[in-house]
Amino acid sequence: MKDAAVEAGEVSKGKVPRKGMKRGLSILDFVLRIFAGVATLASAVAMGTTQERLPFATQFVQFRAEFDDLPSFVFFVLANSIVCGYLVLSLILSIFHIVRTTAVKSRILLIILDVAMMSLVTAAASAAAAIVYIAHYGNPNANWFAICQQYNSFCERISGSLVGSFIAVAVFVILIIISAVSVSRQ
Template identity: 65%
Template sequence: MKVSTIESGEISKGASSPRKGMKRGLSIMDFILRIFAAMSTLGSALSMGTAKQTMPFVTRFVRFKVSFHDLPTFLFFVTANSIACGYLALSLVLSFFHIVRTISVKSRILLVFLDTVMFGLLTSGASAAAAIVYVAHYGNPSANWFPFCQQYNSFCGRISGSLVGSFIAVVIFMILILMSGISISKSKH
């Protein structure tokens, strides 16, 4: 809906072609989606990064507590989300440049490549964390791994929730790559 409005706006203003208007519309969508993805990854990183729980009881020698950096996979998850968030914030500059200069092609190809790499990194972090969260919830009788979610309820809720933002960003990245493909195909006409 947004795209078509911008498109017709472009035409009425006497832009060079409706194709240019469509490209600008895609670039604006790209810009907005990047902001959403950046917020999602930031939310995920913060949610996981601050997840910890201390049990209300202590024995003489041990205080029962758990934090995200007890599990290396969660550390990777926070790192991947932070890097993706930083990248998305930086890529806003290039995305804004594409709104202004619709004809640029090389910078779009660069963006597709970087998006693909970041998509891979984020999917990797999210899936690895999901695999561990699954074991934390259900355990694995064959490997004698017991679910720790029975004890650490609030911690588990937090880490499960933090996956959502990351997977939203993964879906947005897929849409961004598709949109870039369409934009590039409309270039230099």
């Protein structure tokens, strides 16, 4: 009887729901890390396998467009690959936080690393987005012509790969907020 009263007192003071909320945030953190990892992996694979060849006058003379022709796209693939690897490795700490909800130092470490990885994927996605914009619209002032009228498949794939990368940026923002809330609840 006395144990039930103690448990009821703890529930009324908010200790049990707080631990449950921390565990819920940790589980959400784990799921979001998997989601961001899939998004960055899909972006890297989509961009890294993008190529298109167009015949010019004959079948022997062809124009080609490949992702590695542009350094911004190479940076995009490398950055998304690095961030995907980080997200896979960070799942270990995320599982640790599910089991041990009171860990603070490892959460602070994750916040710092998440900010660094978010910065990397944001820089890569932004650099690639600038090139994609030029590919779609060109720049008449610099005499750069839009190539997407000829290379439709190439442009669709590079545009699609940007979507996954920007989704990962948004997920990183949510992950950082979740980690900050978890640390502040200590």
